[in-house]
Amino acid sequence: MHAWVDGLPADAVNLQSRALAYGDGLFETIAVRAGRPSLLAFHLDRLALGCQRLAISADHGLIRDELCRYASALGDGVLKLILVRGDSQRGYAPAAGGAPRRILQGSPLPAYPTANAEQGVRLFACSTRLAEQPLLAGLKHLNRLEQVLARAEWQDAEHAEGLMRDTSGRVIEGVYSNLFLVRAGELLTADLSRCGVAGVMRAALIEQAAAAGIAVRITDLSLKDLELADEVFVCNSVYGIWPVRAFASLNWPPGPLTLKLQAIARTLLDT
Incomplete structure (x- = not known):
């Protein structure tokens, strides 16, 4: 299944992503069964806490909607959400007014013994x-x-x-x-x-x-x-x-x- 970037199918990210340069963001790894993301409320609560602590402004309603739509399409597997502060040029300071980027990836459930x-x-x-x-x-x-x-x-x-x-x-x-x-x-x-x-x-x-x-x-x-x-x-x-x-x-x-x-x-x- 294709990854999504900001709600659209994609196979690449911007080279100016602060995730690549500084690891400036958060992620959630979510089990999906029969199209339903498990423990979703707990994942979203932790994500919201991380955004608050790192001062990342995000639309959590939009994130929840995209997670549920992606999980429904995935069916069974592991959904990874990566929330990046955004893109910027060289330097630690975030770009003024930069919007966070949402990356969703799916993979099969791991076959643990x-x-x-x-x-x-x-x-x-x-x-x-x-x-x-x-x-x-x-x-x-x-x-x-x-x-x-x-x-x-x-x-x-x-x-x-x-x-x-x-x-x-x-x-x-x-x-x-x-x-x-x-x-x-x-x-x-x-x-x-x-x-x-x-x-x-x-x-x-x-x-x-x-x-x-x-x-x-x-x-x-x-x-x-x-x-x-x-x-x-x-x-x-x-x-x-x-x-x-x-x-x-x-x-x-x-x-x-x-x-x-x-x-x-x-x-x-x-x-």
Whole structure:
């Protein structure tokens, strides 16, 4: 399926795009099933927050309309929205009055091994650290070089995901997922006020857990917390939840709370 740029089929972008020069923009990766974008409200809320934080003026009604029309045409797959501040000449300063550009791309749903969801995954211990920058923390901005470097650290099939820490040593997230621990029936997930990506599946699970009476704590996490965890899982908005069965010398079975939330995540993606 052709990409769209500003609502029209296109196969190229302007060389003056601030996305190419500076990564000046945001993106959302959205699962599409039967023509419907999953977790759309969560994606749009995060996009709106990113626009507010980066001072990007965008027509969110238009974006929603284009997303839904593109998803309907895509059918089943993964829709990527890239929102760029706009085009400009050389220099960091944005062009006065420049309009943001909207890029939509579609691709097939990834064929992850069923064992990832059923038996769990092993995490690789990434040496690449996440820089602490509160102004960008939580946002899905276009500069993902830390994740690129981290993902390049392993090539084997044994590890399906990597674990990333920040420059202070706190456990933050996976390379392309968010991390949850279960301890004594309580859900723990990292505080993302300094760095990391506030995933939409993470947000949805926090909301669903609270509605189900499951205690959730957003806090600083350490490697010691992993040692003390009863269950561990990672999540994102495309595959839902993968139990984590191993990290370094630590091992966990897919636990009851992980499996309960995995079923909830599956429903969220399918409805």
